[in-house]
Amino acid sequence: DGGITQSPKYLFRKEGQNVTLSCEQNLNHDAMYWYRQDPGQGLRLIYYSQIVNDFQKGDIAEGYSVSREKKESFPLTVTSAQKNPTAFYLCASTTGGGRDSNQPQHFGDGTRLSIL
Amino acid sequence: AQSVAQPEDQVNVAEGNPLTVKCTYSVSGNPYLFWYVQYPNRGLQFLLKYITGDNLVKGSYGFEAEFNKSQTSFHLKKPSALVSDSALYFCAVRRSASKIIFGSGTRLSIRP
Numbered sequence: 291d292g293g294i295t296q297s298p299k300y301l302f303r304k305e306g307q308n309v310t311l312s313c314e315q316n317l318n319h320d321a322m323y324w325y326r327q328d329p330g331q332g333l334r335l336i337y338y339s340q341i342v343n344d345f346q347k348g349d350i351a352e353g354y355s356v357s358r359e360k361k362e363s364f365p366l367t368v369t370s371a372q373k374n375p376t377a378f379y380l381c382a383s384t385t386g387g388g389r390d391s392n393q394p395q396h397f398g399d400g401t402r403l404s405i406l
Numbered sequence: 407a408q409s410v411a412q413p414e415d416q417v418n419v420a421e422g423n424p425l426t427v428k429c430t431y432s433v434s435g436n437p438y439l440f441w442y443v444q445y446p447n448r449g450l451q452f453l454l455k456y457i458t459g460d461n462l463v464k465g466s467y468g469f470e471a472e473f474n475k476s477q478t479s480f481h482l483k484k485p486s487a488l489v490s491d492s493a494l495y496f497c498a499v500r501r502s503a504s505k506i507i508f509g510s511g512t513r514l515s516i517r518p
């Protein structure tokens with residue numbers, strides 16, 4: 291079955307620690323995204339990537355970093371600079387832009403990050 | 407500025423009754439509109455989309471949505487609600503690969 295796999299499902303971060311959230315997709319999608327979800331606030335875009343080795347900041351990129359070395363993988367690192375990292379993190383993918391802009395996003399089942 | 411609004415944080419409906427979850431948008435040009443559903447501790451699942459053509463769009467699980475260009479609305483509807491429809495619903499608009507805007511979500515609660 292094609293889909294998006296996020297791991298781990300739950301993650302705990304200590305003060306001053308960087309943590310990395312994994313996102314892998316086997317849908318052959320070009321574009322991948324990271325969102326942060328807080329209660330009552332919907333989804334906020336952290337980073338997105340439309341092709342390998344390229345990515346752009348979203349609305350709340352400060353304190354986060356990403357890489358896109360392979361089409362299938364788009365890991366997110368939550369750095370110690372992110373002072374309020376407790377949230378539910380969602381990874382998504384879709385086919386590219388342009389004429390494919392009418393395609394929906396596919397989402398993973400999320401990683402819940404908490405501070406110890 | 408492009409935006410999507412879901413004016414109701416919560417909608418409560420009795421099982422068997424029709425339900426409506428509201429969404430209005432503000433974008434330039436022709437929007438691509440989507441509805442997603444989210445169950446607890448899960449990702450979003452795609453329900454339906456409007457691209458062009460018929461204003462009434464049918465989607466998964468018996469849901470449908472009505473596109474109204476003059477009112478810039480894209481309300482989600484279902485003729486007969488089920489308890490299992492209880493979840494968080496998001497409206498979204500997409501203009502390109504990068505420009506995807508989500509509403510704040512509406513929690514739908516169906517009472518038996």
